[in-house]
Amino acid sequence: MxxxxxxxxxxxxxxxxxxxxxxxxxxxxxxxxxxxxxxxxxxxxxxxxxxxxxxxxxxxxxxxxxxxxxxxxxxxxxxxxxxxxxxxxxxxxxxxxxxxxxxxxxxxxxxxxxxxxxxxxxxxxxxQRTNPVYRKLKDLIDSGELGELKRSIWIITNWYRPQSYYDAAGWRATWSGEGGGVLLNQDPHQLDLWQWTCGMPKRVRAFMSFGKYHDIEVEDDVTGYVEYENGATGLFVTSTGEAPGTNRFEIAGDRGKIVVEDDKLTFWRLRESERDFNRDFKGGFGSPECWKCEIPTPGENTxxxxxxxxxxxxxxxxxxxxxxGIEGIKGLTLSNAMHLSAWTDSWVDLPLDEDLYYEKLKERIDK
Incomplete structure (x- = not known):
């Protein structure tokens, strides 16, 4: 062909x-x-x-x-x-x-x-998987350069939308038309990149507000907390009601910390594992030697x-x-789990109870 x-x-x-x-x-x-x-x-x-x-x-x-x-x-x-x-x-x-x-x-x-x-x-x-910044981030994590993950925090609140945006289409920001708010409309790329680089968690706890800043049915303010099998934790904060907003992704590991912000990747790299330093250091106050590195991310964001x-x-x-295409279910699982956690006011374990989620979604569509 x-x-x-x-x-x-x-x-x-x-x-x-x-x-x-x-x-x-x-x-x-x-x-x-x-x-x-x-x-x-x-x-x-x-x-x-x-x-x-x-x-x-x-x-x-x-x-x-x-x-x-x-x-x-x-x-x-x-x-x-x-x-x-x-x-x-x-x-x-x-x-x-x-x-x-x-x-x-x-x-x-x-x-x-x-x-x-x-x-x-x-x-x-x-x-967004074509973005050299996120491709390099994934490479640093997958190669072990950052060591074992400890914590990730993504504040992605630069999605500000005025009420007129939602009023422009009747299906928008409704359970029946769009199926969700900021998580389903604005954040699918970030949720995908989060799991693409850090992996899938084992359980989720989320808090969200529905129509907090807008006259809409669905969520426009979310704080999601996750836990991973190795004990690492993650936080995802997003909103369409903050101006000016922030887009900052920070990942801490055994070998340092990486921050992605303003299309730049900065690596605070430890010369030795923090766990090794913690075990071997005998001087009272102290911390591992750390280098601040501006990581080059060559390539075109196509x-x-x-x-x-x-x-x-x-x-x-x-x-x-x-x-x-089959990887699309991963980021969606995170948003479904956050919704279900907020609706039930409880922890949600993964794998997700898909029947329960669909039942709760239908309740909101019917109402």
Missing amino acids: EKVRIGIIGIGGMGTGHANNIIAGKVPHAELTAVYDISTERLEWVRQNFGGNVKRFDNVDAFFHSKAFDAVLIATRHYDHPGLAIQSLRSGYHTLIEKPAGVYTKAVREMNEVALQSDKVFAIMYN QHTGILKDWVGAIIHGTKLIAP
Whole structure:
């Protein structure tokens, strides 16, 4: 295969951006050949801007039956991602979904089972995994440079949104339309990067406010606390109601501390393990020798086009994906667990009780 023909489901904000990137030739070996959308206005926009070479569909079954493409990019509302991905994979198409993987893990797990049984390339648009800063952070942790993890703290409150943002669309910030608030809309990338670098915890305790700063149903202020198997702890603080906000990710380990802030990676590196120093030092007050290192993070942050290129490359050459679609369940598990903890006012152990979560979500949708 020299070219991958791509069909896009959903020509809203994200879908339009992906379509423009493909049409502009920013994704080598990719060709946009079809789109599906329920909006006649958006389909007319496609006709006016892309001409007759891009087929337009207003019926999803006709879209999948057309065989007008080799791969499908899904850029719809959160709830639709798993069902459309399942239909795409079962129809024999390589598939890429926008984040998040879905709203509740029960549906995403079914999607993953279909993906694992398929021979098609399944990816998710976790474009922050292309950021050289986070790639270097993962490398430092995975290589053991930071030592055994002790604590992680991510304050990500620079998501400020005014009320007019929520009023612009009726489905936004509702349990039935979006399935959540800041955790489902703004934070999927950070939750993915958190587990990508630090791993999954064993249990979660969260506190959140629903409509604290806005006239909305869902959460706009969250503090989540997690514990890991090795005894390490983590804290995730996020909000859409603070201005100015903060984006600071700090990870402490046996060999020092790393801080990611302002697109920079700073490593306070210990010359010896803190645990070894603690055991051997006999001088009363003292601490290990520490060097402050500004870590270079060369490379381009290719973002959305980077994930598209990676997906197309995996289809053509069989290369390993940066963001496999089946990994989307991990970050979603964290947000589901935080919601469930806040709803039940209790600890939530992982693996998550997916049936209980879905039951509690349906209660909020019904109300």
